[in-house]
Amino acid sequence: MIWNEEFETLPREALEALQLKRLQATVERVYVNVPFYKKKFDEQGVTPADIKSLSDLQKLPFTVKNDLRDNYPFGLFSVPMSRVVRVHGSSGTTGKPIVVGYTKRDIDTWAELMARTLTCAGIHRGDIVHNAYGYGLFTGGLGAHYGAEKIGASVIPISGGNTKRQITIMKDFAPTAITCTPSYLLHLADVAKDMGFDPAVDFNIRAGCFGAEPWSEKMRDQLEKIFNLDAVDIYGLTEVIGPGVSSGCLEAKSGLHVFEDHFIPEIIDPETGEVLPDGEKGELVFTSITKEAFPVIRYRTRDITSLNPTPCVCGRTFKRMERITGRSDDMLIIRGVNVFPSQIESVLMDIEGIEPHYQLIVDREGTLDTLEVRVEVNEKIFSDEVKQLESLERKVTNDIKETIGTTCRCKLVEPKSIPRSEGKAQRVIDKRSI
Amino acid sequence: MKVEQISVFVENKSGRLSEVTRVLGNAGVNIRALSIADSSDFGILRIIVNDNDKAVEVLKANDFTVSKTEVVAIEVPDSPGGLASILDILEREGLNVEYMYAFVERSSNNALIVFRFDENDRAIQVLTSNGITIVNGSNVYSL
Numbered sequence: 001m002i003w004n005e006e007f008e009t010l011p012r013e014a015l016e017a018l019q020l021k022r023l024q025a026t027v028e029r030v031y032v033n034v035p036f037y038k039k040k041f042d043e044q045g046v047t048p049a050d051i052k053s054l055s056d057l058q059k060l061p062f063t064v065k066n067d068l069r070d071n072y073p074f075g076l077f078s079v080p081m082s083r084v085v086r087v088h089g090s091s092g093t094t095g096k097p098i099v100v101g102y103t104k105r106d107i108d109t110w111a112e113l114m115a116r117t118l119t120c121a122g123i124h125r126g127d128i129v130h131n132a133y134g135y136g137l138f139t140g141g142l143g144a145h146y147g148a149e150k151i152g153a154s155v156i157p158i159s160g161g162n163t164k165r166q167i168t169i170m171k172d173f174a175p176t177a178i179t180c181t182p183s184y185l186l187h188l189a190d191v192a193k194d195m196g197f198d199p200a201v202d203f204n205i206r207a208g209c210f211g212a213e214p215w216s217e218k219m220r221d222q223l224e225k226i227f228n229l230d231a232v233d234i235y236g237l238t239e240v241i242g243p244g245v246s247s248g249c250l251e252a253k254s255g256l257h258v259f260e261d262h263f264i265p266e267i268i269d270p271e272t273g274e275v276l277p278d279g280e281k282g283e284l285v286f287t288s289i290t291k292e293a294f295p296v297i298r299y300r301t302r303d304i305t306s307l308n309p310t311p312c313v314c315g316r317t318f319k320r321m322e323r324i325t326g327r328s329d330d331m332l333i334i335r336g337v338n339v340f341p342s343q344i345e346s347v348l349m350d351i352e353g354i355e356p357h358y359q360l361i362v363d364r365e366g367t368l369d370t371l372e373v374r375v376e377v378n379e380k381i382f383s384d385e386v387k388q389l390e391s392l393e394r395k396v397t398n399d400i401k402e403t404i405g406t407t408c409r410c411k412l413v414e415p416k417s418i419p420r421s422e423g424k425a426q427r428v429i430d431k432r433s434i
Numbered sequence: 435m436k437v438e439q440i441s442v443f444v445e446n447k448s449g450r451l452s453e454v455t456r457v458l459g460n461a462g463v464n465i466r467a468l469s470i471a472d473s474s475d476f477g478i479l480r481i482i483v484n485d486n487d488k489a490v491e492v493l494k495a496n497d498f499t500v501s502k503t504e505v506v507a508i509e510v511p512d513s514p515g516g517l518a519s520i521l522d523i524l525e526r527e528g529l530n531v532e533y534m535y536a537f538v539e540r541s542s543n544n545a546l547i548v549f550r551f552d553e554n555d556r557a558i559q560v561l562t563s564n565g566i567t568i569v570n571g572s573n574v575y576s577l
């Protein structure tokens with residue numbers, strides 16, 4: 001099923017014509033309304049009149065997260081506050097938070113995008129949606145909420161936390177769909193099992209939209225098995241609009257369609273800033289072309305992916321971005337080797353019996369980086385013989401060495417000793433002080 | 435003829451072993467025999483208790499990973515060469531001992547030792563045919 005057949009299946013030529021028209025209007029607006037953009041365009045010697053084709057987008061300067069911090073809180077808004085009906089933000093772990101704004105029309109656009117996303121995952125009117133994304137400054141909760149109401153589903157605005165109560169509600173209200181982070185779904189499964197439920201049998205959930213943190217294909221298989229549901233990955237970030245920038249589709253479950261009638265994606269070489277052709281891996285960059293309150297021009301997401309223009313079985317004509325392997329912020333450099341936590345996750349999921357609760361501890365001994373992979377011991381991998389457990393540790397170490405090329409130490413730990421997240425999982429603890 | 439042993443995964447950090455004994459004690463479970471095998475990071479605590487089901491239940495409820503293994507409890511004459519004579523039989527028959535440990539309590543006048551073989555059933559057969567006394571689980575739990 002496709003929510004907006006007309007736009008989501010536009011022939012590429014018509015789509016590109018629409019993109020150009022919208023891009024020109026956006027560039028014109030930010031040049032006039034946002035001093036930050038005017039200054040940067042002027043420094044680069046480019047004016048809105050120079051944007052004559054889509055490839056002229058490359059003439060425009062990039063925007064980075066620090067630009068948002070520097071203009072905190074409302075400096076990049078392109079409309080007066082009297083037209084802003086909502087603000088969201090992300091706290092970020094370091095430094096000042098970032099703030100974004102929405103006009104009435106932006107909120108409608110966002111609801112449309114999330115309606116498309118939920119439809120991509122096979123969620124429709126008649127579904128009961130358990131929305132466990134956090135409500136608040138974070139975009140996840142309200143983003144999914146408005147989309148679910150737009151398609152006419154019944155929303156349970158449960159938000160994050162209070163997991164036992166969530167399980168009770170899952171049992172009693174029998175939601176058919178769920179939206180949350182993948183790591184929170186795992187946590188829900190654990191708590192449900194502790195309460196004596198089998199999530200595959202005792203709950204009615206058959207579809208889910210999961211995002212807000214990188215996760216692997218193996219994790220999808222696990223989640224689908226545990227809950228007996230179809231898991232679709234969704235992508236978005238506060239700076240661009242929130243969730244609803246791109247979405248996987250139920251039909252292909254391979255890559256995420258970027259809603260290109262609202263956002264133009266580019267892939268660049270993170271070192272040189274050069275635009276890379278479709279299919280090549282690099283940093284994902286977005287330009288919003290319909291947003292009013294908070295347009296972004298060539299915003300560098302720090303996410304690493306590639307774009308796939310080949311037609312999809314679902315009929316949508318939008319390019320698909322490959323599942324995010326990691327944020328360039330998440331990328332660990334261990335003894336000169338680039339490592340994404342999601343790569344290690346894939347290796348672990350391939351080992352029979354290991355559960356997706358793991359943590360990576362990076363440290364430095366002398367001048368040498370060390371990586372410790374902590375894995376919880378469950379009944380499936382436990383043995384009463386030390387040599388069996390030691391051989392499991394060796395297998396983890398060897399498999400990681402073979403697939404990723406980095407040396408690590410595997411440490412088996414007691415169940416539930418790795419902290420469970422109610423939002424984004426903290427997979428990495430980097431103790432190196434540089 | 436076999437005895438059920440409970441194995442518990444414990445990290446090598448202070449307080450974990452006493453936590454296991456505290457959990458069992460609070461549930462009124464008595465430990466009959468105990469041994470620890472460890473690596474640098476973790477240990478496997480092997481215990482024989484008076485109430486297996488209860489022990490597994492309370493340990494799991496306290497987030498420990500546990501498993502049950504079948505072991506063999508053997509009466510060993512409490513005299514010089516008592517254990518050696520048993521080990522001789524095992525060696526002659528090519529039976530592998532994965533690990534072994536002793537009970538605190540005695541059975542009649544003999545020491546009681548727990549063996550884990552790679553082939554428990556064959557070991558029982560060989561030992562009984564050599565006149566060695568194997569002690570039943572029910573007798574062991576209630577020692």
Ligand SMILES: [Zn+2]
Pocket residue numbers: 248249251252257312313314315316
């Ligand atoms: Zn598709």
